[in-house]
Amino acid sequence: MALALGLLIGLERGWQGREQAEGTRVAGIRTFALIGLLGGVWGLLAEQLGPAVLAAAFAVLAIVLATAHALSQIQDHDVGVTGVIASLLTFALGAMATLGYGEIAAAGAVVTTILLGVKPTLHRWVRRLEEKELHAVLKLLLISVVILPLLPNQGYGPWEALNPYRIWWMVVLIAGISFVGYFATKLIGERRGIMATGLFGGLASSTALTVNFSRLARGRPGSENILAAGILAACATMFPRILVVSSIFSWTLASTLLWPVIAMTIVNYSGAALFWYWSGKSSSQGGGARLKNPFELKPALIFAALLAAIMLLSRALSEYFGDAGVYLLAAASGIADVDAITLSLANMTGEDLAVTVATLAVLIAAFVNATVKAGLSLGIGGFALGARVGGVTMAVVGVGLLTWWFSA
Known part of the structure; x- marks a missing residue:
């Protein structure tokens, strides 16, 4: 393995210097292979003679x-x-291969080879990087890598409903989605960049993405179709996620949710596809919207404060209404999140809660969550965006209710 790792790195180094005359290079493919083998040999000797x-x-x-x-x-x-x-790194990886760290050494060799091979691309990215973008990277790392791990992941306040880690995690998500959307738009264009961000950003938090895209709509007149498509694509990921989360503890609940979830997913993605198609017809879109700051913390902090208030409200309803308020609790929980209430209800299904009650409660949470995102689109993004997202959301809720009614 030590020899193979040296050959791998040496292959890239030899290819980079293939135009140079023989003997003019400090190290080529053979030298790197021998360095890797040398590290392996000394690794074996170190086991006998000491480090x-x-x-x-x-x-x-x-x-x-x-x-x-x-x-x-x-x-x-x-x-x-x-x-x-x-x-030097090849020598170290070769030694690791014979000291019981073979998998790490192999991964390190692959990463090293990739970094060496993408030199032109990396240098091109650095040349294109603006000062505000570099500062945005550092700020995002500060709030995610430095601040987030320091926060306690436990409840505080009334009923211990306020979790600092969860609240700040939403700040990181919103800021991160804004960051990804900025660079996606810059690299592949506004139309494709927004849609790509919607599809993948929705996996992290469709609510956070809705806040970010709605804010973008206020500064980009004429971009409502493509932003609505991105929001709807993100929102559609919520429904398959419900099936995955519910199936963790209750296949029965997941099976009763199957057809309503499928119907709502189809309608939601169809709406996203329709607005995506219409965005291509509009000559005013994708043609030079000014790219703003890739990192804006203020909107994320405002949304985090809203999330904290919702957490407190949800717990208060649970305390005052108890088990009789399952539907009310689902509606309150759906304001902020669907996964948490879905997981809780799936865990209770069968023993403490009837499947029919749990099914309707999960759907209520999904309906409320979708309606909240439509409200955010309207309140933050304006009527043009809100009408598009809200119209599709009404269709999604209607189809979900009808499908649940006929499949019950």
Whole structure:
């Protein structure tokens, strides 16, 4: 394996320097293969003689490579040290392969080869990166990688209904979806970028995506069709997700939800496809909407505050109405989230709750959630966007109710 990893990295290095004359390269495919094998040999010796010999071998190799690189600068003024770093990494991966870390070493070799091979693409991206985009990347990493893990994942306040981790996770989602949408629009155009963001962003949070796209609609007159298509595509992912979540604890509940969910999914995606088609007919769309800041924290914070209030309301209804308020609780929970109430009801189905009651409660939560997103589209994005999303949402709710009624 150590030899194979060296050959893999050396193949990419040899291909990059294939135009250079023999003997003018510091390291090619054979040298990298031998470096990988050398790391494997010293890894085996280290098991018998101790880790100090492996460290010494690594240090000697580093000195040899640095000397060779310095001598090569006499004729070639390329001061890049990528080849030297790749050689040292190949030695380390070869040693890992013989020290019981074969899978990690193989993954590291593949990642190393990919990074070496995509150099032109990476450099092109860096040249195109604007200052505001670089700052957006750093801010997104700050709120997700630094702040989010520090927050406690437990309830606080009345009935312990407020979970700081969940609330801030929604902030990260909204900001992240805005970030992805910005770069998708920049790379592949407004029309395709918005639709791609809708399809994949809905897997994380269709509500968060609805907030972001509705906000975009206020600054992009004439883009209502494509933004409505993106919102509806994101909202449609909620229905298959209901089946997946419910099936975790109750196949019976999932089977009774099957036909209503299928019908609502078809109607929702059909509406998205229709507005996508109409967006292509409009000459005013995709033709130069100004790209704004890729990272805007204020809308995400406002929505997080709204989510906290909804969490508190849902728990209050549960406390005051108890089991008799299953439908009311489902409606209140659906304002913020469908997955949580679906999982709870699926866990109760059969023993503490009748399947028919659980089925209708899940559908109520889905109807309320879809209606809330239509309301967000109207309240944030304006009448033109709200009418499009709301019209399809009414059709989705109607078809869902009819299908449930006839399949019950």
